[in-house]
Amino acid sequence: MASGVTYLDYQSTTPCDPAVVEAMAPWWSDAFANPASRLHRPGLTAAAVVQQSRTAIAGALGLTAEELIFCSGASEANNLAIKGVAEAELRRGGTRRRLICLATEHRAVLDPMRYLAGHGFELVCLAPQANGLIDLQQLEAALSPETLLVSVMAANNEIGVLQPLEAIGQLCRQQQVLFHCDGAQAVGHLPLQPLTLGIDLLSFSGHKLYGPKGIGALAIAPGVDLAPQQHGGSQERGLRAGTLPVPLIVGLAKAVQLAEADRQARGLRLAGLRDALWQRCQALGGIQRNGAEAPCLPHNLNISIEGVEGTALHQALRRSLAVSSGSACAAGEPSHVLQALGRSRLEAAASVRFSLGRSSSGADVERAGDVLEQTLKTLRRA
Ligand SMILES: Cc1ncc(COP(=O)(O)O)c(C=O)c1O
Incomplete structure (x- = not known):
């Protein structure tokens, strides 16, 4: 410093943990192939390490590899989750238009929410209690048959308070409302198993847990319909086009492993x-x-x-x-x-x-x- x-x-x-830097090292210049190049061995090797990393990261969250989409970080994951859910609702002719979040969310949640509010959705931004925690009664009152999505972060980036995710998940389930959670400050710091908490979409980021910058992921529960927000290729189940950054993915997996360990x-x-x-x-x-x-x-x-x-x-x-x-x-x-x-x-x-x-x-x-x-x-x- x-x-x-x-x-x-x-x-x-x-800081990126030295063991993470070491794990990433071979994947920059030695084993540099594109994991989407499935016609040659170097490409298959890259695809295999991506798959191993995906399985390991997903496993730490109690998920399967298929439930994880890599992207550039939590901002992008939040955008994909929030705008992807809204656009999928429009695409299938659904009528739910209400979005609910907490006023203390990070801007990477608030801004996509506000964007959608300018495009035909209704945004309900709940005031927190004086201690920063969500008022569950207020949330319950705001949930309606028109509600599409609730987004509440796991841990606040400024004041650190931890929201009652399980109770929020239960309320959302009762109304068949999707629950997105910005886990950027929580993954690697708290035990977080999205499916057991009723979280449908969980965003997180490598650089908040001693991993590299420029990599993060969105965990997507089975059956959640999302519209891609970045077009141009079939990577990541067609949900996020772009060549996968193999070294960063390897680094994220190592960082998650180290974070779990200590x-x-x-x-x-x-x-x-x-x-x-x-x-x-x-x-x-x-x-x-x-x-x-x-x-x-x-x-x-x-x-x-x-x-x-x-x-x-x-x-x-x-x-x-x-x-x-x-x-x-x-x-x-x-x-x-x-x-x-x-x-x-x-x-x-x-x-x-x-x-x-x-x-x-x-x-x-x-x-x-x-x-x-x-x-x-x-x-x-x-
Ligand atoms: C709660 C929260 N969400 C999202 C982000 C954005 O994450 P990233 O830098 O990976 O886009 C941050 C980073 O400050 C954060 O603290």
Whole structure:
């Protein structure tokens, strides 16, 4: 990491694990064939490693290989799921037009939803409770025979809260409504078996779980009808045209395997570090935690700080810390997530998301506490 900067922004992205880089290495230049070239042996070798990787990734999620479509990341997977479901409904002459999501979804869900709202669909955007969790009664009331799709993320990228997926899945089942879940912050960090939770479509991304950037997947439950959003070839069951990036797929499989192996121990260790950081913050006074303390990702801490101005705060912090004030995909604007929780624009701007990762240490957390203490002393005095 850049000189003297402590990286605590692992929810934005994670470093590619060295073992992942190693697993990918042979597939760039040595075994470079196109897995769609089935007429020669190198192509078949590439196809075989894609299939092995697909089976391994799907298996970690309790799925079969046929239920996984590779794509470039969670943004694309969300677009394919949401727009693909809507277009399939139109294609088969269905009449369901209502889409439901939570106001705290990532923009990669909100924007496709809003796009569809401009094309004949009705969008119901539910306000979360003050702790960031969905209000299940509100969801139940919003579900109707016209509802096509509910999209609720597994773990929030800013405040880390974990939504009650099983209960949401049950409500959706009762109304025969499809349930899409953005699992970008959850896969590799939590045990997630979409089919047992009633999730029909699950998006996730390699670079959030110590895998490579540019690869992700959409898990699709059997029987879910999707219209392709990228045309031009028959790859991925005709749902996503384009030559498969074999090295990235191999890397994703390795990353999922490694993440499964250390998930529990990592979670426990990072929860300890995160709790220590929160204690340190509380001792500084005038700091509130955003989102429910539980259920929450073990590596997330999001705080709002009184008596300081957001821009000055982040300008000071960034000399020593790599932290975030919201989603990396919505840079510049005060967080829509924190505002949905009831924070003002100013409070949202004076907020910090710390997210810890595999190589975070006690020393990193101590340093973060020291830097924050020093920064608040200076800014609050000014
Ligand atoms: C919850 C959530 N969804 C979607 C995305 C987008 O993922 P990708 O960068 O793989 O497109 C992110 C990344 O920040 C995320 O946190």
